[in-house]
Amino acid sequence: MSDFLLELRSEEIPARMQAGARADLERLFRAEMAAAGVSPGAIRVWSTPRRLALIACDLPLATEAVSEEAKGPPEGAPDQAIDGFCRKNGVTRDQLELRDVKGRNTYFAVIEKPGRAVADVLAEAIPAIVRAFPWPKSMRWGAASLSTESLRWVRPLSGVVALLDSDVVECEVGGVASGRLTRGHRFHSSGDIVIAGVADYAATLREAHVIVDHxxxxxxxxxxxxxxxxxxxxxxxxxxxxxxxxxxxxxxxxxxxxxxxxxxxxxxxxxxxxxxxxxxxxxxxxxxxxxxxxxxxxxxxxxxxxxxxxxxxxxxxxxxxxxxxxxxxxxxxRKTSLEDHAKKLERITFHEKLGTVADKVERVAKLARWLATEGIVKAEESTPQAKVQLGNWAFDAAMQCKADLVTEMVGEFPELQGLMGGYYARAEGLPDAVADAIRDHYKPVGQGDDVPTAPVTVAVSLADKLDTLVGFFQIDEKPTGSKDPFALRRAALGILRLILDNRLRVSMFDLIANAAHSGKSDDKGQDIASFLIERLKVQQRDANIRHDMIDAVITVEQRGDTVRMVNRTAALQSFMETEDGTNLLAGYKRAANILRKEGWEDTAERVARTGDEDPMENVDDPQMRAIYAQRGASGGLSYTPEAAEKALIDALDAAEPQAATAIEAEDFAAAMAALASLRAPIDRFFEEVTVNADEEIKRTTRLGLLARFRAAVHNVADFSRIEG
Structure with missing residues (x-):
């Protein structure tokens, strides 16, 4: 076994490119070795401003001989086809073998590839690696650069060290021949340095004031x-x-x-x-x-x-x-007030279809005031005066939150937008709440960024992100695939984090409608809500909440209250992780399958719409009558129910109102507990009761009982969406 060293030396490699270059060098080297049937041991890759270096350990001295077969045309094929097959595989007709393939003689070429010295493999691999190197930016140089086919490298390539143990692997790339000579530190060392062998590389360079290990x-x-x-x-x-x-x-x-x-x-x-x-x-x-x-x-x-x-x-x-x-x-x-700076925003186009940045600021200010005065973002005090003050501060902060975009400081350092606005606001004596909102209204920017909690800041930040998301959806500039030029996914995640971290109790549809300044939700509003739901799934997945649990809740959660949806989903997932949840899901799916076969697919929704009305007088559909016949079973049924049947009816009579009351009170754990009480009765029902009884009235009534059971479960969550 041998060790191999490759050093590619050039002028300064930009620091930002070095990590990628190290990864590319290892990847390309491994690919070349794999193609030749060579399996190296450990590989180390280093970089300095003037060199990339790779050391591969435990390389064999030679590759193994291999025999490969290639299937050709059948016997009797045109000579042109057979000759072409021979040329492609480097054999003559005499070397072809005939074999039976599904009853037909077919030509095969057996190609013997002898083993090769690994030094020869490396000599071919080095130029291939250099020429295939994917630098983000590269250049050509010297007289050869007149041709577009000339070598490209990040900076002019000046040296190649290629050693297999202590022997030079001879090759040439772009007019640069390999050898064992390199250069040390630009100032602390002069002249060529000889690398005696792979093992001496790092120590030899260290003596020349180069620490090669990044x-x-x-x-x-x-x-x-x-x-x-x-x-x-x-x-x-x-x-x-x-x-x-x-x-x-x-x-x-x-x-x-x-x-x-x-x-x-x-x-x-x-x-x-x-x-x-x-x-x-x-x-x-x-x-x-x-x-x-x-x-x-x-x-x-x-x-x-x-x-x-x-x-x-x-x-x-x-x-x-x-x-x-x-x-x-x-x-x-600071010689100009933020208010006067803000007037210059009329010169900056936000988007040709959405107006200037000044137009955006006005929309954000109105929306921020609504969020504050409507009590969505809570003031520290709940008095009407406090809400008005909060609304005024939110409006003022929003009107000036983008003003620093036209300042000299942010022009020089764009990364300081928002932050400098906060400093300028404080310097001119604006309230701390307003200055803080101007400073932090971009937050949260990324997944690890802090989420604002100050009421004024929350109002302005939420309004800013809502305006961006809704505005671009209104002009049909939606994210597609991996493309999201206006960072709408990030805006959506920011909206959700602001809502959830601050426990804002508001309908998603109300937020969208007010951001659209329409007062109502339309088709685009539904698209935006769906987009937010998809982002919610992504966010909750990071919190180990399953997507099917969210789907099961969204189907029945009509209010669009994000906090309520997340709480309900967490309670559902906790319930489904228990034995009661698992068994209830199995009973639900069994009931749903029976109902589907009998054509009762939509009964649950019909039950939910009917509510507490008396269907015995107002509904002619026998299926609907059967669903409600179990209520007050002693007088509602035309036959005496079996014990297990009566037990399920009684359990439903108790669980339905308990679950409904718990859901209204947002005690979702109690709602799941009410569902858990149905687990034993539904299991017993399937064990002891024949659903498809011979008597029509019993069969219909029992199907109605299963439909009622399914509807009771659906009032808590749509179990049909749950996997497993």
């Missing part, structure tokens, strides 16, 4: 950056993305602490952190009180003789220039 560099940056901050009495603000990026920018990382002018701390801390991170790839620090400190940690790529003093000073000057720009934006933006 994970080792990440650990070093993570630990040393925290240490230099701690040594100064500070705490590093953790940023794993920045750790990975700095590791992708350096081969010999050296974290260094620097300071900037305290006067810059007047700028919001998020601005400082974003400016340092985005523009300079610096970490920031906090003091013992948890406030942003006037310190940063940069990651140098060299170990300098002065301990990094010159590097820190240079980075401090660059950061100072960035922070000066940020402070200028902060001061300029």
């Amino acid at each position: 994970e080792e560099r990440q650990n070093l940056i993570r630990e040393q950056a925290a240490k230099v901050a701690s040594d100064a009495g500070l705490t590093l603000v953790a940023d794993e993305g920045l750790v990975i990026e700095n590791a992708g920018l350096t081969e010999w990382p050296q974290p260094l602490l620097g300071r900037f002018d305290e006067a810059f701390l007047d700028v919001p801390p998020e601005v400082i952190q974003l400016s340092a991170r985005t523009n300079q790839k610096y970490f920031v620090c906090e003091d013992s009180a948890g406030k942003l400190a006037n310190a940063f940690v940069c990651t140098a790529n060299i170990a300098s003789s002065d301990g990094g003093a010159a590097i820190v000073d240079g980075n401090r000057k660059v950061l100072a220039a960035r922070l000066s720009d940020a402070r200028f934006f902060w001061e300029q933006d």
Whole structure:
């Protein structure tokens, strides 16, 4: 067994591309080996800014000889077909064999493939891997770049190291021949470095000031950056993305602490952190009180003789220039009120069919006020005055929630939209509730984002997302397949999280109708509701709620109250996980199958519509009369029921009103308990009673009893939707 090393060296590989490149290199290598019948052992893939490296362990010295067969045309086929088959498989006619295939002689080619040296396999695989490499962006270079067929790489490819143990695997790709020579650190090493063998690779590069293992560099940056901050009495603000990026920018990382002018701390801390991170790839620090400190940690790529003093000073000057720009934006933006900034939103088109951002803001403000004044979003106090105040704050916050989009700061840092609006609102003395709503109205943005709970913020955030979702559905811009250009799925999930986390008791249809400013639900409203239900299934699946349980509840839950639906679904799933639930489902399905065979499919809905009316006087249908005949069985039946039959009638008489009362009170656990009382009676009924009795009156009445049982279950949940 042998180990193989492949290093592909080039100019700087962007840090953001390195993780994908490592995965692609391993994938392509495995594919080439599998095609040749080679099974490598462990594979390690590393990257630095200037190289991709792969080490594959336990490769065989040669592939095994194999014999392959190919089926050809039948005997008597045209010569042209037979000759073509021979050429395709590299054999002559004399080498073909005739075999019987379903009574007809058919030509077969037996192709013997001798074993090959793995070094030869690797020599062919390396150019194939390089040419097939799927860089997100790549380039051609040199004289060969005049042809579109020339080699493409992320940056000009300058070296290929290919070793099988200590022997060079000779190949050539794009004019670059393989060998054992590489280069070390750009500044700490000069000239070529010889890699004696695969086992020496990492150690040889380390001597040349290159840590080839990206994970080792990440650990070093993570630990040393925290240490230099701690040594100064500070705490590093953790940023794993920045750790990975700095590791992708350096081969010999050296974290260094620097300071900037305290006067810059007047700028919001998020601005400082974003400016340092985005523009300079610096970490920031906090003091013992948890406030942003006037310190940063940069990651140098060299170990300098002065301990990094010159590097820190240079980075401090660059950061100072960035922070000066940020402070200028902060001061300029505050010279104009948010209300005046908001007037500029008339110049920005939200969507050609939905108007400007100013138009959207007006819609959101009206909807936010409705949510607040109607008591959907609760004020901290329940007085009429509190509702009016909440509505006014929600309206004001919504009217200014997008104003920061036209500020200089958000123009420079779009990631700060909302956040800067909150700072500007607070700076000009707006109520904290309004400033907080402006700051947080985009939340929740993603699955892990916090859900607002402050009433004004909830009203504005919910209104904003509802307006987006309903608006785009109204102009038929719905998500299709994997395409969702307006992030409507995210908006729907945000709506659901706001409703559920804040326990907002409101009809989904009322929300849609008011967001559409129509006051009623139409076909598009039904489409939006269905879309929200599908998103609810996705969300609840993450909470381990089965989709069929949601379907079973939605069928009977007509109010469109999301909180009620989720509570009812959770109670149903808990019930179905019990023995009573499992057995009741089996009894339900048996009853439903009998009724379906007898043509009683829609009886449950008819029972539900009839309610408590007296069908004996108002309904001529014998099936409907049979369903209700069991009520007051001693006087309602024309025959004496069997004991098991009477027991089921009595159980239904007790369970139906109990379940109805519990559902109205939203005590869904009690409703399930009422259903559980039917489990033993329905089991006994099937054991002791003949449904399809010879007497017509008994058969019809007993079918009616099963229909009544099914209707009682359906009043709690549609068990036909439950799997299992």
